Amino acid sequence: MYGGLVRFVVKPGKRDAFLEIVRWSARCARESEPGTLRIDAWEVPGEPDVVYGYEAYTDAAAFEEHAKNPAVQEFGKRMDELVEGWTEVIPFGDSSASSAES
Structure with missing residues (x-):
């Protein structure tokens, strides 16, 4: 699996x-990108x-492709x-x- 975590201000x-x-972007991925496993946006108190x-x-x-x-x-x-x-909190790699199948 390949991925990363980015912090946007x-x-x-x-x-x-x-x-x-x-x-x-998440909708596009869900509809037409079988290789995209997750796109999540998190807001933190x-x-x-x-x-x-x-x-x-x-x-x-x-x-x-994404x-x-x-x-x-x-x-x-x-x-x-x-x-x-x-900032890349976890650089892509x-x-x-x-636990995901790849």
């Missing part, structure tokens, strides 16, 4: 637009402008408008162990 007033693209994104794929090739998703492309175009900054 969303610009004030842009949370809804940011989450709209994330939800769109005490961090009002932060969204954590967890993504898991069958392998790196599935991640590359990058072609229309929502991912749109997010790339609008990232400067929506996000103040981001292969997992050492997982």
